[in-house]
Amino acid sequence: MPCSLPTRRLLGALALLPAATFGAACGQALGSQTSSAPTAALSAPAPTQAASTPTASPNVPVQQALYSPAASGAPGTLTSLAPLVDAVKGAVVNVEVTQKPRRVSNMQGLPPGMAERFGLPPGMGFEGQTPARQGAGSGFVIDASGIVLTNNHVVEDADVVRVKLDDGRAFDAEVLGRDPLTDVALIRLKGAPDKLPSVPLGDSDALRVGDAVMAIGNPFGLASSVSAGILSARARDIHAGPYDDFLQTDAAINPGNSGGPLFNMKGEVVGMNTAIIGGATGIGFAVPSNLIRTLLPQLQETGAVRRGWLGLSIQDLTPDIAKALGVQATKGAVVAGVSRGGPGARGGLREEDVITAVDGKPVDTAGALTRAVAMLRPDSKVKLDLLRGGKPTTVDVTLGTRPAMQGEEEVQPRNGTSAQRQRIGVQLADTENGPQVMAVEPGSPADKGGLVPGMILVQVGDAKVSNATEAVQAFSSAKPGAALLLRVRAPNSDTALLRAVEVPQR
Structure with missing residues (x-):
């Protein structure tokens, strides 16, 4: 097999x-x-x-000692x-x-x-x-x-x-x-x-x-x-x-x-x-x-990891880019773009800045900067050493929370929507289209009611919902044992569908 x-x-x-x-x-x-x-x-x-x-x-x-040194002083042999x-x-x-x-x-x-x-x-x-x-x-x-x-x-x-x-x-x-x-x-x-x-x-x-x-x-x-x-x-x-x-x-x-x-x-x-x-x-x-x-x-x-985020587009500093920017450094991460309203923008970072260190620890490449920031928690305050116009300076930035990228699995923390998952059997996450079903517990009321990952919740009972928190509140306020009518949208579609979920006894 x-x-x-x-x-x-x-x-x-x-x-x-x-x-x-x-x-x-x-x-x-x-x-x-x-x-x-x-x-x-x-x-x-x-x-x-x-x-x-x-x-x-x-x-x-x-x-x-797992290695015994040779009498001649040569490297030891593994015993x-x-x-x-x-x-x-x-x-x-x-x-x-x-x-x-x-x-x-x-x-x-x-x-x-x-x-x-x-x-x-x-x-x-x-x-x-x-x-x-x-x-x-x-x-x-x-x-x-x-x-x-x-x-x-x-x-x-x-x-x-x-x-x-x-x-x-x-x-x-x-x-x-x-x-x-x-x-x-x-x-x-x-x-x-x-x-x-x-x-x-x-x-x-x-x-x-x-x-x-x-x-x-x-x-x-x-x-x-x-x-x-x-x-x-x-x-x-x-x-x-x-x-x-x-x-x-x-x-x-x-x-x-x-x-x-x-x-x-x-x-x-x-x-x-x-x-x-x-x-x-x-x-x-x-x-x-x-x-x-x-x-x-x-x-x-x-139960989940939330990572720090600068809101930047970055790339490696190459000799040609260093020469064009008029900087003497040979290693670092060049800021190619700054997200409007993001943590980097609020902290004063600009395009063409060359970031060379995070909290005093050198970063040689764009990947090294990404990893260094990701190891820090959201809302952390960091000091970035950088070169701007060829001159060294420092910028203090309060990190944001790294958003999930397209196609990336999002694991929800053990709070908020996870509590509702235990009751209804569905895990939700906020997306630009609304609260989306990320996972359905096999055999749960959500599974029996026909919910599948990818669906967008539009209405739970009489309440229209625009985010996961509102959906959780609507589920939580439903009467135990009631048949709860849901209005959903199919994945990647504007087609409205109706589903009914039986609310379990508390």
Whole structure:
């Protein structure tokens, strides 16, 4: 039976495959016609309760000398990684997910030409449901109470998450938070004891190219598989997202490794294994642990990540542009445009400014500026060093909230619309067209009433709604047990439709 989830990312002509496996039989070699699920990953931040040293095997010293120096003074030889594996493998878990059938529809009808191809009337729409799917990935415990880090793509859209420990115990899990842009997710085991083996997050910035690293995960369903290698490169941009800053390793990473840890020789997690290049060997990518550390507080507090935003169009400073602008700098980000009324405009930034540092930390490229600002929370005040007309100056800016881009998945915080999702079974987000349905809980009143992602709510009961907050208030004020009439618009259409949702008892 072929894998059911296709590859999600492409890097030029090279296919980036996720390290999670989906479907019943995903044991084929990479690059075969049956697609293995793509991978994406992040390193995880150290939670406040995380153990400072690995606890999987307390009696095994982790920081022992794994290299024995040669008598001649030449570099040492690797003796064994067994003590390190014994110390940390108890904290590495298998993550199994199940997705129930989903209602799907195309209210606008099939694309031009496709209806005729299948002998259907032009513009005919369709409704149906997707088949149930199963998948598997990896993860690691960062807090002894049962807090686990894994990839977003492993658990997104999952209805059931089941985590298996190295010792054979298994627990259901709930998703605490997700960040699609960095492919990190935080989950919590239900009913787990308070003394689970856990591993700490290390300092990914301390890694040097050539340092030894070790990966443990669930490749092709082979639990607790260990591979080792070196750090091959740093700061790789593989065009998977706007915040790419991957570690590259030649340690074997395969489908099923997604969300698993990349360890240094001290037993610290320095990366989360996330992506591989299809058809290649010895090329795997992991999100640095320091990047995830900045995300953890928001994932724990609200379940979603809100990023700082300057409201600028920027590009790299090139020698030709530097010469044209009359600046001596060779690195930085050039402001090509300023959003009217945005944070940058309010702070006094101008076109042709060359930003060289954020809060004293140098930024060499436009990508580095984007990442630096995104790691800060909205409403943060930052000091930007820049060159204007060739002269250095500083500008203080209060950051705004980065808006979701077209086609980008938006994860709602655990407040506002999420409370209504628990009751009606629908997640809403504000768009320029109005409150839009982003997700529908299978089997919920919203699902039974025919709501599908993409629909725009126009009216809830007697109340016309223009944003998600108004829609939530209308749902909340409805009488329990009542049949609530909704007026909606189909995705990308002005056609009005009526739907009825039964309001559940409180």
